Each structure stands twice: as structure tokens, then as C-alpha cells.
Amino acid sequence: MPVLKTRRIAHIDMDAFFASCELSRYPELKGLPVVVGGRSSHAPRIREDGTHAFSRLRDYAGRGVLTTATYEARALGLHSAMPTMHAAKLAPDAILLPVNFELYRHYSRLFKEAIRSISPLVENIGIDEVYADVSMLPGEANEIAQQLKSAVFTATGLTCSVGIAPNKLLAKLCSEMQKPDGITVITLSDIPFRIWPMPAKKINGIGPKASAKLESLEIKTIGQIAAMSEAWLVQHFGNSYGRWLHRVSHGQDDRPVITESVPVSMSRETTFERNLHAVRDKPALSQAFTQLCERVASDLQQKGYTCRKIGIKLRFDDFKTVTRDLTLPAPISDAKSLRLFCGKCLKRIALDKKIRLLGVKASGLVPTDHSVHADAAQFTLDFTVDERGGPGKLDSVLSDILA
Structure with missing residues (x-):
């Protein structure tokens, strides 16, 4: 009879991931308070002597929020999701960098490939964290954790924190105990003292x-x-x-590590720096709308899906949120089709208030191999429509907004 090994689940969490990715590009910022959350206008400038000139939090004006902060910035009270203007009051001299999702996705791929080189049983739960079932790997838990950390550092030059425990619940809890760059291993007997x-x-x-x-x-x-x-x-x-x-x-959690999962939906949204008027700010709104559709289309195509349903979300200046959806007769994944049918959704909303947030969502996902693909030119306007509140009463000007 084979000997059953004790279940061992690792939770691997990258340390201050977005900020760490940025520091890999600008090593001169290591040890300084740095936050990510600025716009492209806050990108570092190259001086005549070849060094970088960085924006500071005091240079920021708007209503965005921080995406992440280095540990030095966290010591000053800054943290992710904090309004950037509030952060500027707490630490005006902190370095401000713009968000660069292409960079973060690159490092995320390297990080996850490194984990899979140690254990193939990996569950992807975010851009900067995964679970891995390491039950069958030889060696003590501390040795396995060090192997995982070394593989990640070799692949990315970045540090991570690893928790190993009998289940996912405890592994996630203990990965946070010795951040950054830490290893924590616990057993069920440790629960009363450590959990x-x-x-x-x-x-x-x-x-x-x-x-x-x-x-x-x-x-x-x-x-x-x-x-x-x-x-x-x-x-x-x-x-x-x-x-x-x-x-x-009591530390009980029997969830397995799921190595493959089917996404329910894919969405993108943006909160504007200022509330935008449907008519006066039409070019800016139209550009943002197109970019969101392009990003959702890119997500669908990269992950091998088409969608049977599309939708939009608007949040107005009074914080009221409105959504509209369309169920399509055939799946799509290209930006042109997404833009066309999201525009049809938009025409069913009364745009009589300023817009704070705009979002695009694709759902009813179908693997590309299983779908009959069609483009916008093949569709008629015979959709199944989810009104959720009925169509907006639009005048002749508003009906063409963002179309």
C-alpha cells in the first residue's frame, strides 16, 4: 500500500508586485517611498545627464486611487486603493509612477512559469499570487518554500512570500505573516498559537x-x-x-487546488479624473469607450474565448450606476463588433448627467475552438435585449453619443 503524504498547499504572493516591477526598471528608487497610480503624464523624464526626473505625489491633481505602494511608502501611511490626493497630503515627496499593466503582465507570466517549474499543480488566483499543491514534492516544507522563492527570483529578480499549510485557507493566512520576502510554515497544531x-x-x-x-x-x-x-x-x-x-x-478547508478554470466574464472599466459631459466631452468619452472595447477584445483573444453577451456600465456624478446588456445571436471577440454592440447598449441610457465611470463587459464566454465566429457585418439588429429598467428617453443629440 502506498503511503499517503500529508496535504501541503503553498500560497505564493509577490511582494508589492506592481511597485517591485517598476523598481526593476528604476533601481535608483529602491529604498524610497514610491507609489503607482499616476497617469502617463507622470512618467519619468530623462535629464540631459541621462538620469531620470521623477514626479512626486504633490504633482498630482485628480481623483484617482493608488494601485500599490512600496513598503517604505506604506510606512508613511500610504496603501493601495487610497485616494491619490489624500496620499499626497500624507507624503507629498513620495515618488509617483504611472500604471504600466503591460509590464506587470510580463512579470506575472514569468512568475507563474517559475512556480510551475517546481510544481505543475498551480491555481492562478490573481496577477501576483497563486496556490500550488506541493504535497507530492520531496523534502521538508521549508526546503520547498525556498525552492519556490529561488525559482521566482531567478526568473524575475523579484521577491515573494510563501506560506505552506495543510489547506488553502491557512496557506494564504500564513503567507502574510513574514512579508516581505518571507517563508512561513504551519501545521494544524499551530492554529491556537499562530492563527x-x-x-x-x-x-x-x-x-x-x-x-x-x-x-x-x-x-x-x-x-x-x-x-x-x-x-x-x-x-x-x-x-x-x-x-x-x-x-x-478552526482552520478547516477542503478546497482543492484547481489547475484549470473557465472564466465567467471579462471586463474593463475606467473612472475618469473628472466627470465628463456626454456632449461637450464626446471625443474623450468616445476614445475611452473604444479603448475599453479594444482591451476586452484583447483579453478574449489572448485567453481563447468569444462572448455571447456584452454589456456596459455607467456611473454618473450622483453615483447612480446603470447597466445595459445584449445577448447576441453568435459569439464575437473582435474590438469592432464589441464597439458596435456596446454602442447599441449605450443608446438605451439617458445621458442627461455627467459620467464618472465607464465599463465594458463580455460574458457568456465560449472557447474559440467551440464557437462559430462572426463579425459585426453579419449581424442584424434582432437581439435578445435585457432592458433592466427599460430604454432611456433619448433626444436626437443624445442618441448619437459615442455611437
């Missing part, structure tokens, strides 16, 4: 609302959840979520 003292909100799945409710019940740590009976948790959080809280607080 229970952690804040409850550290568990992926306990969001702001659940965290606030737990605190209102004077529960702040994972251990305090674990001390409650399952019946008590069900009483206060409902059957499904209460039972889940009981399981995860």
Missing part, C-alpha cells in the same frame, strides 16, 4: 460588513470566533455563513 490571535478580518471572506458585525458582538480575533458554538454563529449570521465561520475559524 487564533490574528484579526478576524484577515480571513478571506470576512468583509467589512461581517467584520463590523463581529466587532459589534465583541469578536475581534479568529480565536474568538472559534470559541463560539456553531449554533451561536448560525443564529447571528445565518445557516450558510455561520457554519462557514465555524469551519474556517
Whole structure:
């Protein structure tokens, strides 16, 4: 009879990934507070002596948010998703760099290829993190973690933090314990001493609302959840979520590492630096709309999918969000077709308020090999339409906006 090895799951998380990618291009910024979240106008300029001149947070004006921050910037109170103008007040001299997703995708591919060179059982969960089932690899867990880290550094020149535990839940928790560039290994016997003292909100799945409710019940740590009976948790959080809280607080998680997954949808959206008027700012809106369709089309084609349904999202200056969808008679993946039919969706919205956010979404995904592809010229306007609130009342000017 073969000997069954203890299940070992690794969570590998790149350290300050976007910022680290940028520092690989500008090594002179290492050790300095750097944030990513600027526009192309904040790109470094080359001086006459060949050195780079960098923008500072104090140079920023707008309402964007930070994408990431180096650990030196985090020490000043800056963090991802923080409004950039607020960050500028806290650390006006911090270096500001524009977002460069092409660069980040390049390093992400290298990082994931490096992990697969050690373990083929890898689940992709984000641009900068993966799970890997390392149960069958020889050696101690610390040795395996070091192999993973070394492979990533050799491939990218960047550091990562690795957590290894009996399941995905615990692996993700422990990968954060010794950031950056750390290794953490825990077993089920470590839960009372290393997991229970952690804040409850550290568990992926306990969001702001659940965290606030737990605190209102004077529960702040994972251990305090674990001390409650399952019946008590069900009483206060409902059957499904209460039972889940009981399981995860005791470190129970039997989810497998999923090496292949089918995406449900692909979407892109942008929040404008200022609210845009449908008529006066038509060129800027039209350009943004086209670029979003091009990016969604690129995502579909790179990942080998077409879509049977497309949709748009608008958020107005009063923060009201409106969506419209179209189900198509045949799948598409090219930017021209996406642009055409997203425009049809747009014409069903009354554009009588300034626009804060614009988004494009492709769903009903079909692998390219399984679809009968068609382009925009082959379609009639006989769609199945999801009105969700009915068409907007458009005048003759608004009906042509962004078309």
C-alpha cells in the first residue's frame, strides 16, 4: 500500500508586485517611498545627464486611487486603493509612477512559469499570487518554500512570500505573516498559537460588513470566533455563513487546488479624473469607450474565448450606476463588433448627467475552438435585449453619443 503524504498547499504572493516591477526598471528608487497610480503624464523624464526626473505625489491633481505602494511608502501611511490626493497630503515627496499593466503582465507570466517549474499543480488566483499543491514534492516544507522563492527570483529578480499549510485557507493566512520576502510554515497544531490571535478580518471572506458585525458582538480575533458554538454563529449570521465561520475559524478547508478554470466574464472599466459631459466631452468619452472595447477584445483573444453577451456600465456624478446588456445571436471577440454592440447598449441610457465611470463587459464566454465566429457585418439588429429598467428617453443629440 502506498503511503499517503500529508496535504501541503503553498500560497505564493509577490511582494508589492506592481511597485517591485517598476523598481526593476528604476533601481535608483529602491529604498524610497514610491507609489503607482499616476497617469502617463507622470512618467519619468530623462535629464540631459541621462538620469531620470521623477514626479512626486504633490504633482498630482485628480481623483484617482493608488494601485500599490512600496513598503517604505506604506510606512508613511500610504496603501493601495487610497485616494491619490489624500496620499499626497500624507507624503507629498513620495515618488509617483504611472500604471504600466503591460509590464506587470510580463512579470506575472514569468512568475507563474517559475512556480510551475517546481510544481505543475498551480491555481492562478490573481496577477501576483497563486496556490500550488506541493504535497507530492520531496523534502521538508521549508526546503520547498525556498525552492519556490529561488525559482521566482531567478526568473524575475523579484521577491515573494510563501506560506505552506495543510489547506488553502491557512496557506494564504500564513503567507502574510513574514512579508516581505518571507517563508512561513504551519501545521494544524499551530492554529491556537499562530492563527487564533490574528484579526478576524484577515480571513478571506470576512468583509467589512461581517467584520463590523463581529466587532459589534465583541469578536475581534479568529480565536474568538472559534470559541463560539456553531449554533451561536448560525443564529447571528445565518445557516450558510455561520457554519462557514465555524469551519474556517478552526482552520478547516477542503478546497482543492484547481489547475484549470473557465472564466465567467471579462471586463474593463475606467473612472475618469473628472466627470465628463456626454456632449461637450464626446471625443474623450468616445476614445475611452473604444479603448475599453479594444482591451476586452484583447483579453478574449489572448485567453481563447468569444462572448455571447456584452454589456456596459455607467456611473454618473450622483453615483447612480446603470447597466445595459445584449445577448447576441453568435459569439464575437473582435474590438469592432464589441464597439458596435456596446454602442447599441449605450443608446438605451439617458445621458442627461455627467459620467464618472465607464465599463465594458463580455460574458457568456465560449472557447474559440467551440464557437462559430462572426463579425459585426453579419449581424442584424434582432437581439435578445435585457432592458433592466427599460430604454432611456433619448433626444436626437443624445442618441448619437459615442455611437
